Amino acid sequence: MADRRLFLKLPFIGALLPGAARAASKRDYLKELDVRPFINAAGTYTALTASLMPREVMEAMEQASRKFIRLGDMQDAVGRKIAELLECESAMVTSGAAGALTVGTAACITGKDSAAVRQLPDTTGLRNEVLVQRSHRYGYEHAVMAAGARLVEVETAEEFERAAGSRTAMALFFNANEPLGQIDAASWVALGKKHRVPTFNDAAADTPPVSNLMKYTKMGFDLVTFSGGKGIRGPQSAGLLLGRKDLIEAARMNTSPNSESVSRGMKVNKEEMLGMLVALELFLKTDHDAERAMWDKRAKAIADSVTSLRSVKTETYVPPIANQVPHLKASWDPDVIRMRPPEVLRMLREGEPPIEANPSTNAEALHIGVWMLEPGEEQVVARRLREILKRGMGSDKS
Secondary structure (H helix, E strand, O other), X not given: OHHHHHHHHOHHHHHHOOXXXXXHOOOOHHHHHOXXXXXXXXXXXXXXXXXXXXXXXXXXXXXXXXXXXXXXXXXXHHHHXXXXXXXXXXXXXXXXXXXXXXXXXXXXXXXXXXXXXXXXXXXXXXXXXXXXXXXXXXXXXXXXXXXXXXXXXXXXXXXXXXXXXXXXXXXXXXXXXXHHOOOOHHHHHHHHHHOXXXXXXXXXXXXXXXXXXXXXXXXXXOEEEEEOOOOOOOOOOOEEEEEOHHHHHHHHHXXXXXXXXXXOOOOOOHHHHHHHHHHHHHHHHOOHHHHHHHHHHHHHHHHHHHOOOOOOEEEEEOOOOOOXXXXXEEEOOOOOOOOOHXXXXXHHHHOOOOXXXXXXXXXXXXXXXXXXXXXXXXXXXXXXXXHHHHHHOOOOOO
């Protein structure tokens, strides 16, 4: 008996035991590290670790972690399956949408010329100009420039035509900013085809709707990227690059495991590749109408908790493109509730349990995203928000 007790206490052997024996020794790592989890009433922001992966995704990743697999074989197989699911010519898993921007841009600069691949980010003698609408300039263009590209601004179709030339490697389109530009997505594609310039659509945050996953490649964009860890709920450090077979092949030459490549550090492991595929399969099978109804119900529950308070007004809205899911906007008269929305956001964050509201909150309104809430958490958000707003009313809490 003593020997058996000693056997069970050995940490390595105990880790191999199934079921209850392993459960009994589970550690709360976050508590040990003094890291506070929070209720996500913000959305799929990278700084807030985006989305939570479904159990099936974690199981697939754990299964892959127990075997050695040639990385190229995994990328081949997963890419073929993703291309089949999304009805596009080719696909690969990247290190997030930003990683896709770098390897996709590199592919447009080098093609499948191995000497050019080794040369980047030095683009001497190579095409390195990327056309972009002035209204589509954004922070993530750093991922494009990392490949050695130089951005050339245009505003009109005529300017695009004048700028396109022998040095043009790619034409970048930021999907969320389509309404701000003078050239819409379909016209951007047409201009690219006319001048034989590959077009790349950054649609990172634009799922749901699920139809977007097929829409832009079918529209004719040569490359399209989506974040893997936002609405699709795959690994946050994974993304999708979809498009032309030759460009996907060139993109793979420009990244890990190829040591002489500009994106060698943008590794994607076998676990992330498989997890991304399983997350995509689940996303495509989801009843999106039922999911939308659930999100609307959550927004209503939070709104109902505060609309009885004097001067409080609420509105449920859906952004027109990126993060196209229900959000709740709450506003009030600061003479009645004597605190501004950013202060309420701070109090939600610092309270117990911590709640992160949407960072688009400004002096006029508090914004709450409901789609990353776990079941029942909308009631916690509703209670906490009402408590805070009532506190701001002082003695007049009617």
